[in-house]
Amino acid sequence: MTLRPASSDTRDRLIQAGIRLFGEHGFEATTTRALAEAAGANIGSIAYHFGNKRGLYLAAARHIAEQLRARLFLGAAATPAPAEGRDAALKALRTLARRMVRTFTEDEECRQWLLLVMREQVQPGEAFEILQAEAFGLVQETLGGLIARLTDRSVDDRRVILETHTLIGQIVFFLIGREPLLRRLGLNAFDEAILADIESVITSHLTRYRRPPTPHASP
Template sequence: MKESARLEDETSGKLILAGIDLFGEHGFKGTTTRMIAESANSNIGSIAYYFGNKRGLYLATARHIAKRLRQTFELDTSGDTHEHLKTLGREQARETLEQLVRRMVRLFVQEEEARRWLMLIMREQANPSEAFDILYKEAFEIAHVTITTLVAILMERDPADNRVILETHTLVGQIVFFLVGRTPLLRRLDSGDSFPPEIANMAEEVVVSHLAGLERR
């Protein structure tokens, strides 16, 4: 069962899904508890019961998104993981990075779940709040450090090297833009409202092909 389907069977989960949609569309201030309760087919009191207040629900949506990113990308939060990654050889690092990149592309190209998160994340990027701190500490930073560690091995540089960090950010940006720039790309490809399987496969291969360039820098 997909995570969204599981959440729809629980009152707290329905509130989180409604919150993701409404906070993303209207922002924190523009979203009322009544709007959330009605969207979740629940009562206003359930927000206080499960989350304390609207802000508590807002932060819960951020934690949910961060958790799903960690699960989807199979990110380990233990400090030992990055130390282990540093011991990999170039070939192992490239294989590990390729697997991670493929998971990321699949999420941002094909999954409806990621599209639900987009507006909330973009709002937090533009005007960071406590929710952004959660997203950063519990997902973005973990993913970025993991990828940076692997990129550093391919480039034979220190993971703290600014060039390595920028190369990592560029790689991640290429992947994320399949989601952020989804609408104009689909129109340019004349693909309707979704990526056909063959285009999704091609997108995956295009990004993976760019990894070879890191080994020449």
């Protein structure tokens, strides 16, 4: 077994503490002392690993982006080559949608990211630019590229952008609106049957892409 250096463990603990405290209290209200105490580290370790509190905040955003990319397997492999045709594109779209459903409903760490991400959505700053460039934008591009192919439109077509945003919103709301849904279902947590039903609901919305696109006019 290979043991990680203690400094690496400290860095990871500081990032996890940052995600939680920055999400709960915001950047300005979160002190370096509180961050260090939550991570079980000394205050000087923040300067050592990140330069300052803002460096830790941006590292927390970068960590979220990196982990989201890994969970969704974003990259060239997520998009089939054009020569593979509509069936391959639709299969890839369904696969990514299912992976997103599982990530946003089952992944406990993903739930811990929510408050920080929502703060950046409401008041975009430098951390939002990291999240957008290194994760959100890649999700939009990947889904948008598949939808564009299935609808015979440009990836920059306004309709494609809106359809992509709508699909993402439908899935992400199972994370944001988790508690109201659980209350309505009379449950304390999503079980496998509910997760399968959520997948089925989301993928059923993609059946419209089975049919070849009809001629359209750009909006």
